[in-house]
Amino acid sequence: MGRILILVVTSVLILAGCVKQVEPKKDVKLEEAKLTASKAAGEFMKELKTILVAEMKKGGPESALNVCSDTAQEFAKTYSTMKGMELRRVSFMNRNEANVPDDAELMWLKECENMMKADNFNKDTVFFRVERSAKSNTLHLAKPILLVEECVVCHGTNEQIPGNIKKLIAEKYPNDKAVNFSPGDLRGLVSVKMKF
Ligand code: HEC
Numbered sequence: 001m002g003r004i005l006i007l008v009v010t011s012v013l014i015l016a017g018c019v020k021q022v023e024p025k026k027d028v029k030l031e032e033a034k035l036t037a038s039k040a041a042g043e044f045m046k047e048l049k050t051i052l053v054a055e056m057k058k059g060g061p062e063s064a065l066n067v068c069s070d071t072a073q074e075f076a077k078t079y080s081t082m083k084g085m086e087l088r089r090v091s092f093m094n095r096n097e098a099n100v101p102d103d104a105e106l107m108w109l110k111e112c113e114n115m116m117k118a119d120n121f122n123k124d125t126v127f128f129r130v131e132r133s134a135k136s137n138t139l140h141l142a143k144p145i146l147l148v149e150e151c152v153v154c155h156g157t158n159e160q161i162p163g164n165i166k167k168l169i170a171e172k173y174p175n176d177k178a179v180n181f182s183p184g185d186l187r188g189l190v191s192v193k194m195k196f
Helices: 002-022 028-083 103-117 149-155 163-172
Strands: 086-090 127-132 137-146 186-195
Touching: 028 086, 028 127, 028 137, 028 149, 028 163, 028 186, 103 127, 103 137, 103 186, 149 163
Parallel strands: none
Antiparallel strands: 086 186, 127 137, 137 186
């Protein structure tokens, strides 16, 4: 009886061992890079929002708009250099032409919209791809940005955006497409490229 039991136990262990070997190996470096990129994307958005909210409190949307239009790009550059990655915000309905999505980001935006329609989207959804070359690997990762109530003053409907803000937007961004959003809408993506 004891022998049979030992035999069974060893067979199970061997089997388990075999199964384990067949499993694809996890790319530990990629998993680590995904965590780092995802964290940086979240922090970048949080800090940008802190700047925006502080400015709105201090001088209202007009002052926030003046600050944000230059600060957003500047902050993205500074933050990217600090982190050794390339961070940006992109949208298919962009205000600044520097924020046009690339092919992968466009595909993710569409995918994200489909996921939202099908109700299988959550706040932890991330998209990624890897570019491998002989020299290095680059991770390109993106997280959705959803619109919230405090954004409509600058991204909402014609009625929601005050006249002085509309004027400033029109002066600074004559090709602005970033309006008519409602809370909960997909506003864009925060995109990170990093070598690993
Ligand atoms: C005070 C006005 C103002 C408010 C409030 C505001 N934005 Fe913006 N938003 C702007 C301006 C100006 C730009 C263009 C920035 C640039 O030059 O990169 C912009 C750009 C963006 C972009 C980059 C894509 C694009 O359209 O160029 C995203 C994404 C974005 N805003 C999301 C949000 C979200 C989410 C909120 C609410 C938490 C918000 N914004 C609130 C003024 C505002």
